Amino acid sequence: MKDTHLPCFRIKPDFYDALAHHLAADFEFWASLVGADGLCRLQLVASPPENTSSGLPGIPFKKLLLPPAEPLWSWDGKTFQSPDPQPRRAVFGVALCDLQALWYLDQVFAEDPLYQERRQHLLIVGGPCQPADQCRCHPDESPLAGDLFQTHDHIWSLSNRGHAVLKELAKWLGATVDRPLPKPLQVPKPRADIREPLFRASTGSAIWQQSSQSCLACGVCSAVCPTCYCYDMIDHTDLDGKSTRQRVWDNCFFSTHAKVAGGHDFRPDRAARLRFRFEHKKFGFGPLRGRPSCVGCGRCLKACPVDIDLDQIAEQLNAGEA
Amino acid sequence: MLDQLQPHSAVLQAVAPLTADDRLFLFLSAEPISATPGQFVEISIPGVGGFPVSPCDLVKGKQIYSCIRKAGRVTSALFELEVGASIGLRGPFGNGFDLSQCVNRDVLLLAGGLGIAPLRALLAALLKTEQHRQLILLFGAKTFSALLFRDELVKLAKAHKLKLLLSVDDDEGLSHVTTDHPCRVGLVTSLLDELTLQCKMTTAVVSGPPALYRGALEQLATLGLPPERIFATLERRMRCGIGECCHCVTGGVYLCQEGPVFSLEKIRTLEGALE
Ligand SMILES: Cc1cc2nc3c(=O)[nH]c(=O)nc-3n(C[C@H](O)[C@H](O)[C@H](O)COP(=O)(O)OP(=O)(O)OC[C@H]3O[C@@H](n4cnc5c(N)ncnc54)[C@H](O)[C@@H]3O)c2cc1C
Ligand code: SF4
Ligand code: SF4
Ligand code: FES
Numbered sequence: 001m002k003d004t005h006l007p008c009f010r011i012k013p014d015f016y017d018a019l020a021h022h023l024a025a026d027f028e029f030w031a032s033l034v035g036a037d038g039l040c041r042l043q044l045v046a047s048p049p050e051n052t053s054s055g056l057p058g059i060p061f062k063k064l065l066l067p068p069a070e071p072l073w074s075w076d077g078k079t080f081q082s083p084d085p086q087p088r089r090a091v092f093g094v095a096l097c098d099l100q101a102l103w104y105l106d107q108v109f110a111e112d113p114l115y116q117e118r119r120q121h122l123l124i125v126g127g128p129c130q131p132a133d134q135c136r137c138h139p140d141e142s143p144l145a146g147d148l149f150q151t152h153d154h155i156w157s158l159s160n161r162g163h164a165v166l167k168e169l170a171k172w173l174g175a176t177v178d179r180p181l182p183k184p185l186q187v188p189k190p191r192a193d194i195r196e197p198l199f200r201a202s203t204g205s206a207i208w209q210q211s212s213q214s215c216l217a218c219g220v221c222s223a224v225c226p227t228c229y230c231y232d233m234i235d236h237t238d239l240d241g242k243s244t245r246q247r248v249w250d251n252c253f254f255s256t257h258a259k260v261a262g263g264h265d266f267r268p269d270r271a272a273r274l275r276f277r278f279e280h281k282k283f284g285f286g287p288l289r290g291r292p293s294c295v296g297c298g299r300c301l302k303a304c305p306v307d308i309d310l311d312q313i314a315e316q317l318n319a320g321e322a
Numbered sequence: 323m324l325d326q327l328q329p330h331s332a333v334l335q336a337v338a339p340l341t342a343d344d345r346l347f348l349f350l351s352a353e354p355i356s357a358t359p360g361q362f363v364e365i366s367i368p369g370v371g372g373f374p375v376s377p378c379d380l381v382k383g384k385q386i387y388s389c390i391r392k393a394g395r396v397t398s399a400l401f402e403l404e405v406g407a408s409i410g411l412r413g414p415f416g417n418g419f420d421l422s423q424c425v426n427r428d429v430l431l432l433a434g435g436l437g438i439a440p441l442r443a444l445l446a447a448l449l450k451t452e453q454h455r456q457l458i459l460l461f462g463a464k465t466f467s468a469l470l471f472r473d474e475l476v477k478l479a480k481a482h483k484l485k486l487l488l489s490v491d492d493d494e495g496l497s498h499v500t501t502d503h504p505c506r507v508g509l510v511t512s513l514l515d516e517l518t519l520q521c522k523m524t525t526a527v528v529s530g531p532p533a534l535y536r537g538a539l540e541q542l543a544t545l546g547l548p549p550e551r552i553f554a555t556l557e558r559r560m561r562c563g564i565g566e567c568c569h570c571v572t573g574g575v576y577l578c579q580e581g582p583v584f585s586l587e588k589i590r591t592l593e594g595a596l597e
Contacts, residue, residue, distance in 0.1 A: 072328065075369070075410070077408070078408070080368075082328060108566060112326065113326060229568070230569070231562070231566070231567045233371070233562075235371050235372075237368075245372075250568075250569070256559075258558070258559055260558065260559045261393035261394040264532060266594065267594075280568070280571075285571050285576060286565050286575065287565075289574050289575075
């Protein structure tokens, strides 16, 4: 979606009350809140928050679309059954980088029935953000997804669904204005990119060994990444005999990720695994090859216990240091 | 096509032992299924798990034959099932072999061990359409008893449908079996010495463990076969089969979708494809 000339409206004083009231019958409300421990979490809230920019949640809202564990199907001994329908949720205050990440996931899971069902049930309301030290986004580069985008005095519609909501609330809307989305202006240091041939040529480079030496293979970097979506499938059986297959988050830093029966491992060490993650973040996989999947949210930088930094690796390769 | 993530039910209809660890399974799907040679399906045992497997014969209506090795958790559970048990079936996935590459060409099939399974399906398709010129199968296994489907292959050779060259790594037991067909001791690729190929008119398809690919593919190119007509089916840990879970990604490509069958020309561009 192009964000220039998105329909934008001035809003009247009671608009947000009206929006909350309008959505309350059908939707759960979710928003990022900073807890007593200082961590920001995306959580269920009673009503949409007044303050639209509370920062990035540690775990991005991919957790609502691709939960850490979700049933794919169950089996009662005779037939395979689809999982229960998903609740409708409205998520507020989603930052621009996460809207870009949403666009990316929408492409990857375009034909995934369960993702699509959850997605149809999600109303996503973006909000302005405050660049933090780790932020490395490219605000104008990637397309973004979502339904609405709100500030304290304006609202934009980003999708047909968003448009339909605004239509219902026309009474609380002021004039249409030609106004771009408010974007972060001073990102400390945008994501470092690298050309693919240079990456390819670095297969045997010592940089992968060096950079991954301190890696604990904890996988936190992928868990917090809004565009990491690897999954595994795990079966379990209840006491009543019903079996369920779950889709669970997997992680390319885990030792089983590329291992096959007989013990052969196609990515046998941390160096190969770091290179694999780097490749996904800088170039994407499959039909999305050529477009970085990293939206520069900075979560992995913040979360890595040993400060491994993909951008630093890219810069070293670019500088011919490796 | 079966649903992307939810299997259809199927029944284990028959099992026949092939070796101590390999069995031929016949599954009867509740829904008609179409899988071309080289494509694969996922077999699920609800409550245990699933695994990818390629049919080892033409898929007719609702019947799927697969030759399966007891290799770990889920395959072991399959070996414990009784005939009549319900299972789940999902697929087909992947591209399969491009049969048009075999029309009016000599076809050289090269199989190592269990790699014969998908090639047996391809062989069946070729013999059905008969549009190829000469058909050659080089087949090697660790031991004589591990030469799966040897009897039926020898029969085809005797009927002049197929030129068959066999090899074993280990000659143990070889002298004790009354063999009706020669079998060399050595690597399967050493059988290439016995052939005079019209390289420009030949399409090769290789199927076997990673170690076989590392040598055989470039060796065929060195002999003069065009890299765009040397094919291999690549194995990976495949979980979803639909280009989502990322386990199979190699050189940025979802092998489960674009593959598992690739030409050597393409494989050369896929970093780590032959590791
Ligand atoms: C395209 C394709 C075709 C195949 N065709 C055949 C065939 O015709 N006959 C046959 O016997 N085997 C075939 N295999 C290999 C078969 O899938 C594995 O032997 C099987 O997955 C082992 O599962 P397991 O649970 O018993 O082993 P475990 O080692 O216990 O497996 C644990 C997990 O790893 C995954 N896994 C392990 N090994 C493999 C592997 N080699 N490939 C993919 N996933 C793996 C399994 O899905 C499982 O969830 C094929 C694999 C692929 C990718
Ligand atoms: S790679 Fe790091 S910075 Fe980029 S999107 Fe993922 S978590 Fe954010
Ligand atoms: S968070 Fe850091 S230590 Fe953990 S797997 Fe990622 S790079 Fe390695
Ligand atoms: S098997 Fe999941 S992406 Fe290929």
